[in-house]
Amino acid sequence: MSLVRxxxxxxxxxxxxxxxxxxxxxxIDYHLERETEKNIQLGMTPAxxxxxxxxxxxxxxxxRDDHRDARRIxxxxxxxxxxxxxxxxxxxxxxIAGAAVITLALGIGANVAIFSAVRAVILxxxxxxxxxxxxxxxxxxxxxGKHDGATPADFLDWRAGVSGFQEAMAHIGxxxxxxxxxxxxxRLLNTQRVSGNFxxxxxxxxxLGRTLREEETWATSGHVAVLSDRAWREHFGADASxxxxxxxxDGMAVQIVGVMPPRFDYPHEDVDVWRSIAFTxxxxxxxxxxxxxxxxxxxxLRPGVTHEQVRSQLDVVSxxxxxxxxxxxxxxxxxxxxxxxxxxxxxxxxLLVLLTSVALLLGIACANVGNLLLVQxxxxxxxxxxxxxxxxxxxxxxxxxxxxxVVLSVVGGACGLAVGWxxxxxxxxxxxxxxxxxxxxxxxxxxxxxxxxxxxxSALLFGIAPALWMHRRDPADALRSGSRSIAGGRHVxxxxxxxxxxxxxxxxxxxxxAGLLVRSVWHMRRVDPGFDARGVLAVSYALSPEHDTFAxxxxxxxxxxxxxxxxxxxxxxxxxxxxSLSGYGWTSDYIAAGRPADxxxxxxxxxxxxxxxxxxxxxxxxxxxxxxxxxxxGSPFVVIINDVLARSYFPGQDPIxxxxxxxxxxTPETDWYTIIGVVGSERTRALDVAPNAEVYESMLQSxxxxxxxxxxxxxxxxxxxxxVRALFRELDPMAPVYSMRTMESVREQSMxxxxxxxxxxxxxxxxxxxxxxxGVYGVLAHAARQRTREMGIRIALGARVSQxxxxxxxxxxxxxxxxxxxxxxAAIASTRLLRTLLYDVAPNDPLTFIGVAxxxxxxxxxxxxxxxxxxxxxxxxxxxxxx
Numbered sequence: 001m002s003l004v005r006x007x008x009x010x011x012x013x014x015x016x017x018x019x020x021x022x023x024x025x026x027x028i029d030y031h032l033e034r035e036t037e038k039n040i041q042l043g044m045t046p047a048x049x050x051x052x053x054x055x056x057x058x059x060x061x062x063x064r065d066d067h068r069d070a071r072r073i074x075x076x077x078x079x080x081x082x083x084x085x086x087x088x089x090x091x092x093x094x095x096i097a098g099a100a101v102i103t104l105a106l107g108i109g110a111n112v113a114i115f116s117a118v119r120a121v122i123l124x125x126x127x128x129x130x131x132x133x134x135x136x137x138x139x140x141x142x143x144x145g146k147h148d149g150a151t152p153a154d155f156l157d158w159r160a161g162v163s164g165f166q167e168a169m170a171h172i173g174x175x176x177x178x179x180x181x182x183x184x185x186x187r188l189l190n191t192q193r194v195s196g197n198f199x200x201x202x203x204x205x206x207x208l209g210r211t212l213r214e215e216e217t218w219a220t221s222g223h224v225a226v227l228s229d230r231a232w233r234e235h236f237g238a239d240a241s242x243x244x245x246x247x248x249x250d251g252m253a254v255q256i257v258g259v260m261p262p263r264f265d266y267p268h269e270d271v272d273v274w275r276s277i278a279f280t281x282x283x284x285x286x287x288x289x290x291x292x293x294x295x296x297x298x299x300x301l302r303p304g305v306t307h308e309q310v311r312s313q314l315d316v317v318s319x320x321x322x323x324x325x326x327x328x329x330x331x332x333x334x335x336x337x338x339x340x341x342x343x344x345x346x347x348x349x350x351l352l353v354l355l356t357s358v359a360l361l362l363g364i365a366c367a368n369v370g371n372l373l374l375v376q377x378x379x380x381x382x383x384x385x386x387x388x389x390x391x392x393x394x395x396x397x398x399x400x401x402x403x404x405x406v407v408l409s410v411v412g413g414a415c416g417l418a419v420g421w422x423x424x425x426x427x428x429x430x431x432x433x434x435x436x437x438x439x440x441x442x443x444x445x446x447x448x449x450x451x452x453x454x455x456x457x458s459a460l461l462f463g464i465a466p467a468l469w470m471h472r473r474d475p476a477d478a479l480r481s482g483s484r485s486i487a488g489g490r491h492v493x494x495x496x497x498x499x500x501x502x503x504x505x506x507x508x509x510x511x512x513x514a515g516l517l518v519r520s521v522w523h524m525r526r527v528d529p530g531f532d533a534r535g536v537l538a539v540s541y542a543l544s545p546e547h548d549t550f551a552x553x554x555x556x557x558x559x560x561x562x563x564x565x566x567x568x569x570x571x572x573x574x575x576x577x578x579x580s581l582s583g584y585g586w587t588s589d590y591i592a593a594g595r596p597a598d599x600x601x602x603x604x605x606x607x608x609x610x611x612x613x614x615x616x617x618x619x620x621x622x623x624x625x626x627x628x629x630x631x632x633x634g635s636p637f638v639v640i641i642n643d644v645l646a647r648s649y650f651p652g653q654d655p656i657x658x659x660x661x662x663x664x665x666x667t668p669e670t671d672w673y674t675i676i677g678v679v680g681s682e683r684t685r686a687l688d689v690a691p692n693a694e695v696y697e698s699m700l701q702s703x704x705x706x707x708x709x710x711x712x713x714x715x716x717x718x719x720x721x722x723x724v725r726a727l728f729r730e731l732d733p734m735a736p737v738y739s740m741r742t743m744e745s746v747r748e749q750s751m752x753x754x755x756x757x758x759x760x761x762x763x764x765x766x767x768x769x770x771x772x773x774x775g776v777y778g779v780l781a782h783a784a785r786q787r788t789r790e791m792g793i794r795i796a797l798g799a800r801v802s803q804x805x806x807x808x809x810x811x812x813x814x815x816x817x818x819x820x821x822x823x824x825x826a827a828i829a830s831t832r833l834l835r836t837l838l839y840d841v842a843p844n845d846p847l848t849f850i851g852v853a854x855x856x857x858x859x860x861x862x863x864x865x866x867x868x869x870x871x872x873x874x875x876x877x878x879x880x881x882x883x
Contacts, residue, residue, distance in 0.1 A: 087407060097408065100369045104412025105419050106767060107365030108454060110358040112420020112443065113427050114760075115450050118351050120441030122344050127264045129203025130300075135307065136342035137168075137297045137314065143331040144602050148293040149173055151328075152279060154321075155195075155297050158334060161317035164310040168299035169194065169201040172277065174584075175268055179542070179736040180235065181248040188736055189231055189249070189272035196276055199226075201300050202266060208232075209243035209258030212276055219278040223254040229262040231272035249273070251545025251734070267296070267343070269438045287663065290328045291588065298339060311336055327665045347436055349836060350757050357513065357764045360506045362454065364771045366461040367499040367506075369408065371775055405459045413455030417443070420451070432752030496779045497815055500772075504819025505826060507765070507772035508856055512827040514765035515848040516834055516841055517758040520688075523840040524751055530682035530691065531580055532618040533743035537717035538579045539724055542706040544734035550633060553703040560709065560731060561610065567723045569713045574616040575699055577608030579708045580682045580743075581750040587692070592649070593659040593672060600664045601649050605684060605692040608699045608707065609640075614679055616712050622646075624656045624677030627698040637701060639673040642681040645693035660695070673697070686750045688839040710743075717742045757837070769856065772819075773863045780812050781867035812864025820853055 032053050039049030128134060137158060139150050150158075150170070159168040171194040178191040196218075199211035211226055225247075227236070236242045246253050254275070265271065283289055301310060314334040321329040341348075421443050428440060547553050557575065564573040578585045585607060591600040611627040613619075622643055631638055639660065646655050659672045666672075673695075681691035699707070711720055721740050728735050741749075748755075831843040841848070 100372050100408050101412045101415055103365045103368050103771065104409060104458060105415035106771075107358075107362035108413055108416025108451065108458065109419025109423055110361055110764060110767075111355075111454055112417060112447060112451055113423030114351070114354045114358045116420070116424045116441050116443060116447050117427060117436060118355050119444075119446050119450075120438045121347055121351060121436050122340070123446070124438075126340060126343065127204065127261075127266060128339075131339055133166075133301045133303075134202070134339040135299055135301065135310065135336050136339050137299060137334055137336050139293060140333045140335045141331050141602070142333060146603070147335065150295045150297045151290050151293050152283070152295060153290040153328075154293075154332075154334070155295050157321060158297065158314065158317060159299070161320070162299070162310060162313045164302055164305040164313050165299040166302045167197060167201045168297060169198045170277070170295040170297045171195065171198060171267060173294055173296050175271060177736065177738050178249045178273065179251075179544075179734065181251070181734060183235065183247070186734065186736055187235060188738065189235065190268070190270050191225075191249070191273045191275055192268065192271045193277045194274050198274065201298060203300070204260070204264055206258035207261045208240055209256070211258055211260075212274065216276045217279060219280045223249075223252055223278075224257045224276065225249065225254045226258045226260060226274045227256055228260055228265070228272050228274075232259045235272075249275075250542075265438075269440070290325065291663070292586070294586075296342075307336065307338075343437055345437070349833075350753075351436075353513070353834065353837070354757070354760055354764075357510055357761055360510050361764050361768050361771075362458065363461070364503050364506050364768050364775075366458050367503045368771050368775045368778075369412075369458075370461070371496055371499050371778055406456075409455050409459035412458070413451055416455075417448075417451050420447075430756065432756050433749065435753050435756065500775050500779050500815045501819045501822065503772040503775045504816060504856065504860065505823035507768045508820055508823030508852060509827045509830065510761070510765040510768045511852045511856065512823075512849060513831060513834060514758065514761040515852050516831060516838055516843065516845060517754070517761055519841045519845060519848055520838045521751065521754050521758050524687050524754060527683070527687045529581060529687060529747060530619060530680050531743075533747045535713050535715070535717055536617065536743040537711045537713070537720050537724070537740065538743055538746060539709040539711070539740050540579070540707075540738040541709060541728065542736055542738070544732050545705075546734070547705060547732070550703050553705055554632075554700070556732060557699070557703060560727075561612070563727055563731065564709060564711060564724070567711070567720060567727070569715050569720065570711050571714060572612060572616040572712045574613040574710045575608075575610045575707050576613055576710060577699070577704060577707050578684065579710075579746060580617070580684055581686060581746050583685050583750075585684055585692075588662040589664045590649075590660055590662050590695075591664060591666065593661070597665065601645075601693065603692065604645060604662070605694045606662070607684070607694060607696050608702060608704060609696045610699045613696075613710070614640075616710050617682075619682060620680040622678045622680060623654075624675070626677055627700070629700065631698055632700045633703070635701070637671055637673040638676045638698065640677040640679055640696040641675055642679055642691065642694040642696075644681045644691050645695065646678045648693055662695075683750075687747070688751075688754065754837070754839070769859065772856075773859045776812055776815060776860050777863040777866060779815070780808055780864055808867055809861065809864045812860060816857055816860040816864075820856060824849065824853065 032050070035053035035056060036046070036049045039052050040046060042049075044052065125131065126134075137150065138147050139154055140147050152170075155168070155170045159165060162168075171192060175190050175192040177188040180187040180189050194212065196212045196214045196216035199205070200214075205211065206226065207229065209226075212224065216224060227242075232238060232242065242256050243258060244256070246255050248254070260274075299310075301307075314336060318329070318332060318334045322332065344351075424442055428442075431439075543553065543556060547556055561573050561575060564570060585605045587603045587605050589600050589602050590604045609627070611629055611631075614621060614626055623646075624640075626640065627638065641655060641660075649655075650658070655675045655678060658675050660675060661670045661672050663670055679696070681694065683689065683691050684694065685692070709724070711717065711724070713720060724740065725737065728737055827849065828844055833843075835843050
């Protein structure tokens, strides 16, 4: 109880100090009065009695101070006093304070913007129940060394064979648009196909209605769908009665059975509709059931089951499948990672690189502010020495120095938060399409906590140097030296020089990383994509479901090409299944007729193309011929291969006329394709991904409802857009046009992620270089000012101006050399982490290292020469007279 009463008394003294002081005075007066009365009774006069009472009491002011120290939380009061002192100091030196706040705002603001993205992608809690028990499983092919999702057979076998799984679900790796008809204009909804237990595995429930059911994984008599909250509000007016109604999606009647909560957006932020995969029993017996790797599998572990136990069980299942089905699973191994790791995917490394970059930038900013405060502290050394000589404690001076650091850091943090908020909004707007798994992120409570953390850390970082300097002051030494000493002595110079070396090293490390990415993008821009992107418009479309037979698809596709060629300005037109550089496509195994059973190939990419595709895209024909209009569904199957496949699988042979099948083990029912031509290789996935082995099938032999229309023109391809939209409205009003882009924009989009990352890193690196150069200039300028007397004596004794300048420049070169060596060593050790982000550039590329070192050295020499030039212009008489 006494502890509680004491704590309550201290809190009351802190919150209501005047009331507590009044009570203390009343208590002291009461004791003095009682003692005075006692002394009067002993025969003293009132004056003598009062004096004796005071002597016995020991002094009222001392009693007040002792009681205040005992009842108050002393450090809080001291901190308030130190804060007021810091504010007055800042007010006296607005230039230094302004520079410090701006520097901190840049460093903290950059951290806020990037950490917002990192938190949204890597650190945000997934909108599911108990995410720590969810794992993502995929198949790893030891033969090709690639992770490749899972086949439907893999999914069912893993689910049945691993007892550590409480439940497992699957969804298709990507998502596509579906056309919503019957509610005004045709609308496109992003549709994700999932297994029926998708929502139950994730542990989420519908906000309205229900979710999908396990039995709906398989095709049933009816089609059902679940809406996202956003789609429900934007396309259905947030009407609760939509649950249970039937809408038309892709020409089919689909019943809306539920609406999800607002925050649920798995596996993609912009999913509008979740629909069942709807496997058929016939599909279960097909090769595609065991060959097509297009699923993503997520499982929930049973309570108490560890990841290691599940991995062991997966290994057992993989070994069994390899024995039972060697044609499909001989080299397949199931791998597992946590669901948050799988969601972050390939964006994890770029984001961590950016976060590291802004952390280094904040380090440079703190070093700069530390130097500013150190200069300010050395300018107040006589004041500090006098205070020490008069009895002030060293710890009190240190606390005051830290208080000034905290005040500056808090102001800089507030400004940095504003800068970071603006930077976050800009980052959201400028990020390339699908660079991050989330489109929208901002400053939330987690980001605010991060700002508080780095603000405190910044205050500690840049407050160390002036605080230690204050602690080491010798008052007699400082008072005796007067103004003739080089302010701060060797300790100050050592601290300042160390901070500058650290700034230069960090700036070099940041700039080397940015330089490597700049070189990578430069190489990427020079890559030949294998086609001519100039003057081509790519239009992705899907014919309406009423075209439900091959004959109908053939007829409307032929009309589409014929009428497209008649659009004014169009010089040629073609259709294809996959647009180059789009990153889409499917692969399979393959084997040529007459080859041994083990002479199969893997990972050949398939594409559909009309006969005019290669002339429209100006893909060179290297051997053989192209498709002809006569080669339709009724004629023998033919394919065209690219030169990568010709060189790798038919070395020293003529592939023309040879037959090829797209399986490892052909059967009597296998379709064989005759190779009729070899063309140049196009880059299908991205500019920085080498061309795959690829085969082209004729769209006349394999008609598809969806594809891309390619139009070449001598003018601006974007100007064709209105005519193309009118063409689709006339030809098939219910056919949705998903996108309309020029191939040059597709080419730029392929590099967008690398360019975006490079631009940000380069911007941060340039700010870091500027701050480092300013740091070099500030230290040398301060040192030159303190050596004014020395410079004056040298010039008066006949030293040449160049010699005087060299004294200052030499010090700058020493700092630069030390920083470049330290930064170079750090860069050599760390740039290997960028290997996967680089294209055609080695992580330790000598040209980049040398170029960056020369750049920093040149700017550093300039920063050294400016104060040297100013010092050499000093008038010797004025310099000597100034002291």
